[in-house]
Amino acid sequence: MAIRLDITDPDFEARFAAFLATKREVSEEVDDAVRAILADVRQRGDAALVDLSRRFDRVELEGRLRITAEEVDRAIAAVDSATLDALTFARDRIRAHHERQKPADDRYTDALGVELGARWTAVEAVGLYVPGGTASYPSSVLMNAVPAAVAGVPRIVMVVPTPDDRLNPLVLAAARLGGVQEIYRVGGAQAVAALAYGTQTIRPVAKIVGPGNAFVAAAKRRVFGTVGIDMIAGPSEVLVIADAGNDPDWLAADLLAQAEHDTAAQAILITDASDLADAVEAAVTRQLARLPRGETAGASWRDFGAVIVVRSLDETVALADRIAAEHLELAVADPEALALRIRNAGAVFLGRHTPEVIGDYVGGSNHVLPTARSARFSSGLGVLDFMKRTSILKVGPEALRALGPAAIALARAEGLDAHARSVAIRLNL
Amino acid sequence: MAIRLDITDPDFEARFAAFLATKREVSEEVDDAVRAILADVRQRGDAALVDLSRRFDRVELEGRLRITAEEVDRAIAAVDSATLDALTFARDRIRAHHERQKPADDRYTDALGVELGARWTAVEAVGLYVPGGTASYPSSVLMNAVPAAVAGVPRIVMVVPTPDDRLNPLVLAAARLGGVQEIYRVGGAQAVAALAYGTQTIRPVAKIVGPGNAFVAAAKRRVFGTVGIDMIAGPSEVLVIADAGNDPDWLAADLLAQAEHDTAAQAILITDASDLADAVEAAVTRQLARLPRGETAGASWRDFGAVIVVRSLDETVALADRIAAEHLELAVADPEALALRIRNAGAVFLGRHTPEVIGDYVGGSNHVLPTARSARFSSGLGVLDFMKRTSILKVGPEALRALGPAAIALARAEGLDAHARSVAIRLNL
Numbered sequence: 001m002a003i004r005l006d007i008t009d010p011d012f013e014a015r016f017a018a019f020l021a022t023k024r025e026v027s028e029e030v031d032d033a034v035r036a037i038l039a040d041v042r043q044r045g046d047a048a049l050v051d052l053s054r055r056f057d058r059v060e061l062e063g064r065l066r067i068t069a070e071e072v073d074r075a076i077a078a079v080d081s082a083t084l085d086a087l088t089f090a091r092d093r094i095r096a097h098h099e100r101q102k103p104a105d106d107r108y109t110d111a112l113g114v115e116l117g118a119r120w121t122a123v124e125a126v127g128l129y130v131p132g133g134t135a136s137y138p139s140s141v142l143m144n145a146v147p148a149a150v151a152g153v154p155r156i157v158m159v160v161p162t163p164d165d166r167l168n169p170l171v172l173a174a175a176r177l178g179g180v181q182e183i184y185r186v187g188g189a190q191a192v193a194a195l196a197y198g199t200q201t202i203r204p205v206a207k208i209v210g211p212g213n214a215f216v217a218a219a220k221r222r223v224f225g226t227v228g229i230d231m232i233a234g235p236s237e238v239l240v241i242a243d244a245g246n247d248p249d250w251l252a253a254d255l256l257a258q259a260e261h262d263t264a265a266q267a268i269l270i271t272d273a274s275d276l277a278d279a280v281e282a283a284v285t286r287q288l289a290r291l292p293r294g295e296t297a298g299a300s301w302r303d304f305g306a307v308i309v310v311r312s313l314d315e316t317v318a319l320a321d322r323i324a325a326e327h328l329e330l331a332v333a334d335p336e337a338l339a340l341r342i343r344n345a346g347a348v349f350l351g352r353h354t355p356e357v358i359g360d361y362v363g364g365s366n367h368v369l370p371t372a373r374s375a376r377f378s379s380g381l382g383v384l385d386f387m388k389r390t391s392i393l394k395v396g397p398e399a400l401r402a403l404g405p406a407a408i409a410l411a412r413a414e415g416l417d418a419h420a421r422s423v424a425i426r427l428n429l
Numbered sequence: 430m431a432i433r434l435d436i437t438d439p440d441f442e443a444r445f446a447a448f449l450a451t452k453r454e455v456s457e458e459v460d461d462a463v464r465a466i467l468a469d470v471r472q473r474g475d476a477a478l479v480d481l482s483r484r485f486d487r488v489e490l491e492g493r494l495r496i497t498a499e500e501v502d503r504a505i506a507a508v509d510s511a512t513l514d515a516l517t518f519a520r521d522r523i524r525a526h527h528e529r530q531k532p533a534d535d536r537y538t539d540a541l542g543v544e545l546g547a548r549w550t551a552v553e554a555v556g557l558y559v560p561g562g563t564a565s566y567p568s569s570v571l572m573n574a575v576p577a578a579v580a581g582v583p584r585i586v587m588v589v590p591t592p593d594d595r596l597n598p599l600v601l602a603a604a605r606l607g608g609v610q611e612i613y614r615v616g617g618a619q620a621v622a623a624l625a626y627g628t629q630t631i632r633p634v635a636k637i638v639g640p641g642n643a644f645v646a647a648a649k650r651r652v653f654g655t656v657g658i659d660m661i662a663g664p665s666e667v668l669v670i671a672d673a674g675n676d677p678d679w680l681a682a683d684l685l686a687q688a689e690h691d692t693a694a695q696a697i698l699i700t701d702a703s704d705l706a707d708a709v710e711a712a713v714t715r716q717l718a719r720l721p722r723g724e725t726a727g728a729s730w731r732d733f734g735a736v737i738v739v740r741s742l743d744e745t746v747a748l749a750d751r752i753a754a755e756h757l758e759l760a761v762a763d764p765e766a767l768a769l770r771i772r773n774a775g776a777v778f779l780g781r782h783t784p785e786v787i788g789d790y791v792g793g794s795n796h797v798l799p800t801a802r803s804a805r806f807s808s809g810l811g812v813l814d815f816m817k818r819t820s821i822l823k824v825g826p827e828a829l830r831a832l833g834p835a836a837i838a839l840a841r842a843e844g845l846d847a848h849a850r851s852v853a854i855r856l857n858l
Binding site for chain 1: 511512514515516518519522525526529530535537539543544545547548550551552553566567568599635636654656657661678679682683685686688689690716720721722726750764768772773774775776777778779780782783784785786787788789790791792793794795798799801803804805806807808809811813817818819820821822823824825826828829832833834835836838839840842843844845846847848849850851852854855
């Protein structure tokens with residue numbers, strides 16, 4: 001059973017703080033292994049990829065690292081048309097939403113005649129890591145590939161392990177729909193190394209995104225600097241804030257949708273109605289019994305779930321900001337007003353008819369969102385993650401006379417005489 | 430002497446690739462020491478800060494960790510008015526430019542009646558690390574603090590070590606001008622730990638920015654996740670692309686302004702005029718002789734400088750994209766046309782009268798820029814680094830009927846039945 005807290009408990013603050021500090025992930029010590037793998041791929045290239053895939057994925061990749069367009073065609077042909085339609089529907093909605101995120105360049109001349117500006121350009125090549133096995137989600141392929149395509153990335157590469165030579169055809173369909181142009185059947189730290197350093201077959205990229213296991217996460221941390229990386233995603237979480245006017249079964253279903261992801265996932269309910277809290281707890285227990293992934297969801301709810309009862313919805317604001325949830329559902333009568341008062345959340349789902357699951361698939365917004373309280377300082381994945389801004393400065397002789405003396409004064413105050421000279425020489429000072 | 434390459438050399442590609450791969454930093458092995466310092470501060474708080482500052486900075490901080498407003502007042506009174514005016518001028522220009530970076534929220538209803546949007550909010554608290562000693566630059570204080578203030582960060586904290594109890598008064602003046610509200614006289618990994626975990630005196634922040642030595646960089650890497658961090662800055666670099674119509678002395682001054690920063694700094698000239706290349710090399714040698722920081726600049730130019738001669742300016746585009754310079758000066762007749770063709774640069778300085786130094790101080794754009802080829806995938810510091818985006822989704826009963834079936838189909842295809850159920854239960858499916 002999830003923990004139950006009441007804000008009127010004398011030890012509430014201590015228990016809430018302890019709850020916030022709970023670590024949900026056991027950090028595996030894989031760094032030494034990863035270092036060796038990166039060095040091996042860097043030195044031996046394709047040969048290392050083939051050897052490592054034989055060892056870790058029990059698959060022979062000699063001469064077939066790349067997944068051909070014909071293989072993708074065949075995979076798509078094998079997908080039933082209803083699912084393909086749903087995937088296409090999702091792709092179109094994600095694309096339409098992300099088109100709005102494209103940043104505008106800026107250019108202007110200020111009162112002193114100085115021209116300033118900013119120019120956004122797409123990253124030249126991006127690598128998308130896709131996990132194999134059960135965590136191989138076609139929806140995540142879309143969520144990573146579509147923003148890159150919208151950003152205008154000219155080369156989008158995907159890597160995906162094929163343990164025992166098996167691969168979910170939906171993942172290949174999503175790659176095609178998402179605009180991926182090259183796909184390689186390699187995973188783990190070795191795939192990250194190939195994307196960062198390049199091999200005979202795989203040209204290097206400038207940025208690597210996408211979720212992965214502890215090996216992949218450690219490899220991404222290690223190659224950061226050589227290439228850019230996205231955030232390191234932790235287990236998923238939802239915070240549901242609900243008033244008395246909710247169907248407990250709906251809320252229980254939402255909490256369990258989060259909990260079924262992973263035993264380390266987290267589902268939290270905060271409500272000002274303690275009767276509702278009781279009813280949701282009972283509904284969770286009922287629904288768990290008939291859930292195919294009930295064992296996973298049950299462990300998540302037992303170990304990391306929480307039900308918090310407050311006196312008024314006002315009190316939820318500070319708690320929500322401290323939790324800084326990846327997903328925040330506001331199942332209350334006036335969700336807009338509450339949303340405006342909360343600073344920290346990856347995504348907010350407004351009202352009783354907006355289950356978080358809609359955002360996972362077809363809402364159009366991105367489902368790659370900051371976990372583990374990182375919504376305090378970071379955002380979900382978007383078009384900006386695949387672009388970068390170059391600042392522009394243009395000064396003519398006149399404007400340089402206006403700016404120069406202050407630049408020279410500051411350079412001298414910082415003891416940087418060559419800096420001062422670079423300006424002074426142009427002004428005959 | 431800097432290396433000299435000519436694009437017509439038969440071994441040009443190999444030599445250019447080797448030049449690009451040159452490491453300019455010796456990575457110090459400080460990680461074990463940093464881990465111990467972080468643990469000590471986390472456990473003992475202020476007492477650890479006092480002990481560590483006594484040991485590393487030879488300063489007694491018991492009861493005086495915080496720098497008071499009166500101390501800042503006194504420091505500002507001690508700064509000469511011309512320098513203070515220059516600093517204020519710089520602050521105003523940086524603020525005006527960064528105001529333009531503030532992102533707009535978005536909210537719209539699509540054809541299916543789904544409401545989507547994005548809301549930008551400031552990070553709740555930011556810590557700014559400022560190095561002590563000779564690398565303690567007031568201009569950098571402004572470049573970090575002003576974008577945070579423009580973003581609307583409600584709490585901006587600065588930490589700065591005061592070795593032997595000495596502190597540059599200009600740094601305190603810049604902090605006041607930049608909108609910093611709390612200042613603590615502590616540095617090193619211990620200051621990063623205090624900002625990330627909090628102590629009795631220093632409340633934790635959500636994001637840490639600013640340059641520092643190897644200890645600070647290692648500490649920032651380690652606390653990443655608990656808090657956000659900015660990029661890890663490497664040694665500075667400039668690429669000057671110049672045609673024949675330049676004064677070699679101006680270009681030499683620009684190259685040396687970069688080189689004087691640090692023996693690991695890098696200055697590169699690419700030109701289509703080999704006579705100019707010769708003349709610039711001679712001018713660098715001449716100017717070096719009378720430069721106060723000539724020893725530093727000379728070592729940088731000797732070890733990491735480069736002069737590359739090409740046949741035409743067209744050939745500079747691909748080379749510039751591979752170098753992906755932090756600073757790119759285009760001292761050519763038509764800098765606008767060339768700038769549009771180059772994808773990778775942190776900042777571009779257009780024309781013969783825009784020395785990079787203007788951008789260091791008073792241009793208005795930010796001087797915290799991606800180094801070590803990371804302009805391929807990242808941008809200079811700006812207002813967005815102090816904000817985060819929450820995505821918004823709002824679906825009514827009608828729109829849910831339109832979206833629901835596709836979400837259910839995808840959830841089932843991914844084997845996530847509780848996901849499917851969370852939508853289906855609202856549609857009586």
